[in-house]
Amino acid sequence: MxxxxxxxxxxxxxxxxxxxxxxxxxxxxxxxxxxxxxxxxxxxxxxxxxxxxxxxxxxxxxxxxxxxxxxxxxxxxxxxxxxxxxxxxxxxxxxxxxxxxxxxxxxxxxxxxxxxxxxxxxxxxxxxxxxxxxxxxxxxxxxxxxxxxxxxxxxxxxxxxxxxxxxxxxxxxxxxxxxxxxxxxxxxxxxxxxxxxxxxxxxxxxxxxxxxxxxxxxxxxxxxxxxxxxxxxxxxxxxxxxxxxxxxxxxxxEAEQMQKGSSMILQNEARFADVSFAYPSRDVMKDINIAIEAGKVTTIIGPSGSGKTTIADLLVGLHQPRSGQVLIDGMSLKDGDLRQWRNRIGYIPQDNILFNDTVAQNVTLGDATIDNSRIEAALKLAGAWQFVSRLPAGLDEMVGVRGNLLSGGQRQRLSIARALINDPNLLILDEATSALDHDTALEICDSVRSLAGQRTILAITHQSLWIDAADRIYEMENGSVTLAEKHSS
Structure with a gap:
């Protein structure tokens, strides 16, 4: 026993x-x-x-x-x-x-x-x-x-x-x-x-x-x-x-189908050709036509719920059109390499979510291949290096939960630096400055506007300052889009 x-x-x-x-x-x-x-x-x-x-x-x-x-x-x-x-x-x-x-x-x-x-x-x-x-x-x-x-x-x-x-x-x-x-x-x-x-x-x-x-x-x-x-x-x-x-x-x-295809760079224009889209509960847009010229600032304005953000979602391939095509330099988005296309995009949302981590980690999102020189360059382009360089720990400074140790403008500039870190061809701002005061929003608008030329910028907004900064303006309402004339605010 x-x-x-x-x-x-x-x-x-x-x-x-x-x-x-x-x-x-x-x-x-x-x-x-x-x-x-x-x-x-x-x-x-x-x-x-x-x-x-x-x-x-x-x-x-x-x-x-x-x-x-x-x-x-x-x-x-x-x-x-x-x-x-x-x-x-x-x-x-x-x-x-x-x-x-x-x-x-x-x-x-x-x-x-x-x-x-x-x-x-x-x-x-x-x-x-x-x-x-x-x-x-x-x-x-x-x-x-x-x-x-x-x-x-x-x-x-x-x-x-x-x-x-x-x-x-x-x-x-x-x-x-x-x-x-x-x-x-x-x-x-x-x-x-x-x-x-x-x-x-x-x-x-x-x-x-x-x-x-x-x-x-x-x-x-x-x-x-x-x-x-x-x-x-x-x-x-x-x-x-x-x-x-x-x-x-x-x-x-429900895995996203990341098709492989031809490379898309956006050298000339991105175009929406007779694009229609609908959610299960409602129609969003029907037969719209938009041209986003490379190297220019294109602004899309319209009331809440008009479908402005859906334009950005379709452009990055998060949604697929019910009919029509999204074309990048004449090539349909569904025929191109979607993963490679997104690598060329910088996206700045309205809610600039930051993690309770360092400035560097929030900009690189944990990508260890990005060195400090690239981080500093992106921060300078975003107009953020001036305040980051004065922080006690610099790039290693903790930003707090949701970035609460920084001001609203500082948080947004870090979001812009995050979008610029991989040197994108297309920069999308989805109501990116709507929560900021006018002076801060104007500063960020000027900083972004200075990036035009080598980059294409799409601003989705209702603020007049982005209308003034635009090379081309589209107004969206009730599922349709019209080309608007530029005027002073």
């Missing part, structure tokens, strides 16, 4: 080390595969998905999925141990071996209801964790405005329903665990006492055989309890596993 227990210890340790490595590897692989799928998915897929699905899957659901995987492995191991004990019981008494099977069945039937309860609790836990993750992300993104208007208390109340449902799922999880643990001991005690009585009085089993059999049954019952606990944990966390796997498969199905 001592030799067997030592062998069990060695094998168990080896098994646990293996299981631990595989669990860690699974969690890592799930995260990497999901992040890779997210990065490659088409843009339209993101616009239709709640943020919480991605946030929860990468943060908590991947860990819960790995836990479910671990529990499944442990269940198999415990099942093998039960078989070993059962074979041992056969050598002592076939009657008690049959009793062991009956014990397994009775314990399983007794706890099956609570297993189903655990499974339902796990599905609720996954669902409401995802919803809360998305809601919290969106609220934290806008927390400054909410606090400024003293509206954060009202928003917090919106979470109450989901938190209450999550709490109920957690209570069901706890109740199922407690019920199974409490039920197992009286069932086992009653079974053992009954077995001893019948074994001694009716089967004439000697005392030593009773002791050995009781020990084996006790071990079998203990392993059944461990299997029960493992299955309960697996049921609770398996919903996270299947939810994560489903999201991975969905993102991979």
């Amino acid at each position: 001592i030799v067997m227990m030592f062998a069990k210890f060695v094998l168990s340790m080896a098994g646990m080390v293996f299981v631990g490595q595989e669990v860690a590897n699974l969690s890592t692989r799930l995260r990497l595969r999901l992040i890779d799928g997210i990065m490659k998915a088409r843009w339209g897929f993101f616009t239709s998905q709640p943020t919480g699905r991605f946030t929860a899957a990468v943060s908590t659901d991947s860990d819960r999925a790995a836990t479910a995987f671990k529990q499944a492995g442990l269940i198999f191991a415990k099942f093998v141990e039960i078989l070993v004990y059962f074979v041992g019981a056969l050598f002592i008494s076939w009657q008690f071996s049959v009793a062991a099977v009956v014990l397994c069945v009775l314990l399983w039937i007794a706890v099956s209801r609570y297993m189903r309860m655990a499974k339902r609790a796990g599905r609720g836990k996954t669902k409401y964790n995802q919803r809360l993750a998305g809601a919290v992300t969106e609220v934290l993104t806008n927390i400054k405005a909410l606090k400024a208007m003293n509206r954060h208390g009202h928003i917090a109340a919106v979470f109450d329903t989901d938190i209450d449902k999550l709490s109920r799922a957690l209570r069901r999880e706890n109740d199922s665990n407690a019920a199974v643990v409490a039920l197992q001991d009286p069932l086992l005690a009653g079974f053992l006492v009954t077995g001893i009585y019948f074994g001694y009085n009716y089967f004439g089993m000697p005392f030593e055989a009773l002791v050995a059999t009781i020990w084996l049954l006790r071990r079998i019952a203990a392993k059944i309890g461990e299997i029960r606990a493992g299955m309960q944990g697996m049921f609770i966390d398996s919903s996270a596993f299947w939810s994560t796997v489903a999201l991975i498969e969905e993102t991979e199905i």
Whole structure:
């Protein structure tokens, strides 16, 4: 017995080390595969998905999925141990071996209801964790405005329903665990006492055989309890596993088709030729014609919702026209090398999202092939080097969460430097200065305007300063585009 227990210890340790490595590897692989799928998915897929699905899957659901995987492995191991004990019981008494099977069945039937309860609790836990993750992300993104208007208390109340449902799922999880643990001991005690009585009085089993059999049954019952606990944990966390796997498969199905084709440089013009586009819920534009001349500043103006940003989305290939063509120097965008085309584009959005990292990392976005001389050159082109050079740590200065240690104008200049770091042919500004004061916006407009010539600039805006800076102006309204005359503001 001592030799067997030592062998069990060695094998168990080896098994646990293996299981631990595989669990860690699974969690890592799930995260990497999901992040890779997210990065490659088409843009339209993101616009239709709640943020919480991605946030929860990468943060908590991947860990819960790995836990479910671990529990499944442990269940198999415990099942093998039960078989070993059962074979041992056969050598002592076939009657008690049959009793062991009956014990397994009775314990399983007794706890099956609570297993189903655990499974339902796990599905609720996954669902409401995802919803809360998305809601919290969106609220934290806008927390400054909410606090400024003293509206954060009202928003917090919106979470109450989901938190209450999550709490109920957690209570069901706890109740199922407690019920199974409490039920197992009286069932086992009653079974053992009954077995001893019948074994001694009716089967004439000697005392030593009773002791050995009781020990084996006790071990079998203990392993059944461990299997029960493992299955309960697996049921609770398996919903996270299947939810994560489903999201991975969905993102991979929605992968953007990055076709390879001829190189596109934009030497003459980009042209929209009778382009129409519609979202599932509404039409955006119909049969529009736009020419964006290389080396010039083209400004597209229009009210909110008129489809201005969709022009940029179509130009970079994030959306595909329903009809018509987007042409780059006469070549249809769908026939060109889309990846290579995007490498020639610098994009500056209205929301200049910066990461809680250094100036250099925010400009390079982690590209280790970009050296400090290129970073400095991009900052100078963006008019940002003057303030960056005065920072205590220079390029290594931390910018804070969402760049909150910098002013609005400074943040936007870093976004421009980020767009210029790879020396793009086309620079797109999507309401890039709308959140800035007039003087700061004018400075940035002048800086960008000075980049024209070697670069083509497309400004999507409603601000008059970009109208004044434009070589060509298009006005967009009700899905149509007209060439507007330039005038002084």
